[in-house]
Amino acid sequence: MRILLTGATGMVGRNLLEHSDAQNYVWLTPGRDKVDLRDRDQVRGFLKAEKPNFVIHAAGVVGGIQANIREPVRFLLDNLDIGRNVIAESRRAGVTRLLNLSCSCVYPRNAPNPLQESSLLQGEFEPTNEGYALARMAALKLCEAISKEDPSFAYKTLIASNLYGRFDSFDPSSSHMVPAVIAKVHAARFAHVAEVDIWGDGLARREFMLAGDLADCVLRAVERFDDLPALANVGTGEDHDINTFYSEIAAIVGFKGRFVHDLTKPSGMARKLLDVSRIAAWGWRAPTSLSDGLRKSYAFYQHDILNENIQ
Incomplete structure (x- = not known):
């Protein structure tokens, strides 16, 4: 299987690639010097040339509270462009399986905890990262719309808790x-x-999960994609x-x-505590x-x- 992994140089991407099961696949991991995901034409050209069988969308402009407060426009626009281009152009290229990685910021600020998938869009976002959350929600809903319009396209989303671990950013101006x-x-x-x-x-x-544990869940999801829920939280519980x-x-x-x-x-x-009962029923828990x-x-x-x- 040829898998396009966006965000391959980020924390999640690097943990995925160093997982022992990653060797079972051929990975396409273009950096920004080769494909700027904010540029639709570049994304379209890459997908047409490389023809992946599967897409794992892990890319995004990320940062902690300070960074989100300081640059709300960048966090909104860059992530909107990245999500739209990767997901919509994957559909255009005929990629029928896509796994979109989202985060718990998409939940309403006052949603009851633990956060259940049914609570999405049932209230306002947390103001300190509203732009980022809006962009991530748009990507999630685009995946749902594509699969609803044509069920042959299985575009699914995992909503991860806060992450930490190997390859994290320790820069105080941008770190979590x-x-x-x-x-x-x-x-x-x-x-x-x-x-x-x-x-x-x-x-x-706060709920924090080791990034290596998310990588393990994602690779299990690739192996068992057909029975993976269309939308599920992933965290420690x-x-x-x-x-x-x-x-x-x-x-x-x-x-x-x-x-x-x-x-x-x-x-x-x-x-911010995720209800992980859906992914647990599927057969995975953070170790x-x-x-x-x-x-x-x-x-x-x-x-x-x-x-x-x-x-």
Whole structure:
């Protein structure tokens, strides 16, 4: 099988490609220098020339709360263009199987937790990442519309929880919460700083899954695509408050200082926990615990990120 993987240089893409089962497929992994996914003509030309049998759409312009607040237009427009081009042009090229990877930001900010797939579009998005969420929702609905119009096109979506792990971004200007906290707490420990700040009161709850676990689920989905639900959440089924993430990371890093809350900063949604009963009934559960996953992520930061910066 020839699989086009968009976003192959991102965290999800790289975890997919290093999975032991990835060797069972031929991967098409064009970088932006070869195909700018925001350009419809480039996407159309690539699909026509390479003729993939399957598309995994994992590409997107991503970032944490700070990045989304700072550049809402880019997060909306770039992701709208990328999703529309990849999905619509795959249909035009006759690719009958496509797996669209989305994220939990598509759920309404006040939807009851755990978040069920039936809650989509039943309320407003979280304002701090509204543009990104709108674009991701548009891609999800486009997949649904294509399959509804012509059932021979099986275009399905997995909605992933927040991710962390190998190949994550630890740049504080663009990173998500877990890598940002790892970098901040590590720096505080080795600079002998006594205090580390936490945005908000730290009581907002989040579900984070190791990116390698999502890769495992995606490759299972490729193998068993016919019986995969058309729409399903993928996560750990467990959440923790922000303060717990800081405490767990501090213990792993060896930080002995204290935490202070900056109540002038936003906390984001109060809770984001996915209902994973649909994917569990299909036969998959996330295998990695939070503590094991955080240790793996910190090991990657130490051995790959810091060593790379020192060289």
